[in-house]
Amino acid sequence: MPGHGHAGIEQAVNAFSLLRDYFEGAIIVDAESRITWMDARYRDLLKLAPDFDPIGLPVEEVIPHSLMRRVVETGKPILLDIMRFDDRQFVVCRIPLKDEAGKIEGAIGFVFYDNVDYLEPILDKFENLQKQLTRAQAALTRERQAKYSLSSFVGVSDAVKELKSQVRRFALREGAVLILGETGTGKELLAHAIHQQSDRADGPFIAVNVAAVPEQLLEAEFFGVAPGAFTGADRKPRKGKFELAHGGTLFLDEIGDMPPGIQAKFLRVLQDGEVEPLGSNTVRKVDVRIIAATSQDLEAKVADRSFRADLYYRIAVLAIRIPPLRERRGDVAALCETLLEQVMRSSGQRGWVLMPEAIRLLEAHDWPGNVRELRNVLERAAALAPSEVLDAAAIRRALPQAAPRSPSVPALSGGGDLSAKLAEAERQAIIAALDASNGEKLAAARQLGVSRSQFYEKLRRHNISS
Ligand SMILES: Nc1ncnc2c1ncn2[C@@H]1O[C@H](COP(=O)(O)OP(=O)(O)OP(=O)(O)O)[C@@H](O)[C@H]1O
Numbered sequence: 001m002p003g004h005g006h007a008g009i010e011q012a013v014n015a016f017s018l019l020r021d022y023f024e025g026a027i028i029v030d031a032e033s034r035i036t037w038m039d040a041r042y043r044d045l046l047k048l049a050p051d052f053d054p055i056g057l058p059v060e061e062v063i064p065h066s067l068m069r070r071v072v073e074t075g076k077p078i079l080l081d082i083m084r085f086d087d088r089q090f091v092v093c094r095i096p097l098k099d100e101a102g103k104i105e106g107a108i109g110f111v112f113y114d115n116v117d118y119l120e121p122i123l124d125k126f127e128n129l130q131k132q133l134t135r136a137q138a139a140l141t142r143e144r145q146a147k148y149s150l151s152s153f154v155g156v157s158d159a160v161k162e163l164k165s166q167v168r169r170f171a172l173r174e175g176a177v178l179i180l181g182e183t184g185t186g187k188e189l190l191a192h193a194i195h196q197q198s199d200r201a202d203g204p205f206i207a208v209n210v211a212a213v214p215e216q217l218l219e220a221e222f223f224g225v226a227p228g229a230f231t232g233a234d235r236k237p238r239k240g241k242f243e244l245a246h247g248g249t250l251f252l253d254e255i256g257d258m259p260p261g262i263q264a265k266f267l268r269v270l271q272d273g274e275v276e277p278l279g280s281n282t283v284r285k286v287d288v289r290i291i292a293a294t295s296q297d298l299e300a301k302v303a304d305r306s307f308r309a310d311l312y313y314r315i316a317v318l319a320i321r322i323p324p325l326r327e328r329r330g331d332v333a334a335l336c337e338t339l340l341e342q343v344m345r346s347s348g349q350r351g352w353v354l355m356p357e358a359i360r361l362l363e364a365h366d367w368p369g370n371v372r373e374l375r376n377v378l379e380r381a382a383a384l385a386p387s388e389v390l391d392a393a394a395i396r397r398a399l400p401q402a403a404p405r406s407p408s409v410p411a412l413s414g415g416g417d418l419s420a421k422l423a424e425a426e427r428q429a430i431i432a433a434l435d436a437s438n439g440e441k442l443a444a445a446r447q448l449g450v451s452r453s454q455f456y457e458k459l460r461r462h463n464i465s466s
Contacts, residue, residue, distance in 0.1 A: 171197035181322030184372030187293035203248025211254035226280030256296035368443025
């Protein structure tokens with residue numbers, strides 16, 4: 001029986017003897033939302049220990065998500081609601097208790113069980129929606145995790161194993177990460193995985209390809225534009241990527257292409273943890289982890305002063321190098337399996353069988369475009385293949401045309417002095433390497449075993465514009 005002697009509460013309790021067949025439990029709280037009375041059946045429902053006395057406790061200590069306090073504070077009933085205890089749903093009804101002057105004395109809550117016929121359709125509907133929601137959320141989480149977890153970075157070679165253990169170590173630290181690797185080696189994929197492994201995983205992951213944004217727009221892109229800062233259609237106020245990435249990770253692809261003017265501003269943001277949107281005179285605190293990636297030789301850029309040394313040291317606190325595919329040919333087979341599956345899923349086609357001799361052929365290729373190129377080749381092979389079986393012939397058709405091994409160029413077989421012949425041979429080799437690497441200069445340079453600067457030097461000398 002209620003501990004307090006308010007008339008309204010006593011009347012309510014008296015009414016229970018009439019109503020008790022229609023509900024499964026009931027509770028009363030006072031004007032401070034402390035429990036003053038609880039039906040024995042409600043105790044059972046909540047699985048309270050026999051010696052536990054809830055009377056006098058704030059209602060949330062006994063029923064954590066209770067809305068009784070809201071009813072007491074607003075004076076408004078919640079006539080129909082659904083509450084979950086363990087795996088069961090109950091319909092609940094909460095009514096404020098007022099004295100004759102209208103002053104709130106507390107509230108009473110009833111719990112109806114789902115054997116009440118007329119509530120069944122509502123509960124069924126609710127339960128179904130709840131299930132659908134849970135399934136959809138689980139699918140979303142799975143997809144997110146599968147897409148970006150470290151396990152989606154496929155590789156069985158020692159190089160990749162070492163890389164992954166390095167990533168696990170770095171993910172939990174706070175410093176900026178610099179990912180180095182040729183084009184198509186999976187830098188963005190790895191950046192995602194680092195974010196996902198870090199304790200910022202619940203925060204946003206925002207990516208900017210520095211090379212893809214025109215220089216005059218980069219500043220607005222990074223730092224945002226204040227409302228009313230400019231007039232003109234293309235200068236609407238908007239948040240910069242720094243602000244959007246607040247609490248999460250900002251991924252900067254092709255950081256080597258950051259123009260010097262932006263580098264200085266960028267460095268300041270990293271140092272102060274504050275951004276100042278364009279046209280604004282206020283700063284905003286941002287908490288962002290930077291992951292940068294580049295396929296260029298950043299140290300060389302620092303040496304020739306096209307990249308600020310202080311910025312370089314700031315973002316290269318933790319550096320990870322993804323080796324090119326040709327340095328880990330042992331990963332090709334495993335990658336093929338994953339990539340073919342992706343191709344299959346995105347094209348809605350059947351699966352393909354990759355024959356062992358086809359794998360050997362793929363392992364022997366040099367892959368200047370790395371995993372992205374491998375994926376393209378498999379895609380092409382699958383599209384061209386007459387059956388589901390991808391054999392060596394199918395792969396050969398899909399591989400970029402190999403450079404002729406011994407170019408039979410008139411200049412080489414005819415007369416002329418040795419140096420002219422050598423020069424012509426060099427020219428042919430460069431053109432062939434560029435062809436084989438789809439015009440990727442870095443890859444072509446590597447294929448020929450010369451440094452980037454040597455390669456550019458040779459391009460100039462031979463007047464090749466790729
Ligand atoms: N180890 C890997 N396992 C599975 N897929 C990979 C792997 N490496 C790369 N890929 C896939 O290859 C493609 C290219 O990867 P990604 O875009 O991450 O490369 P990148 O190094 O950022 O390229 P770029 O420097 O050209 O921007 C993507 O489709 C990616 O999913």
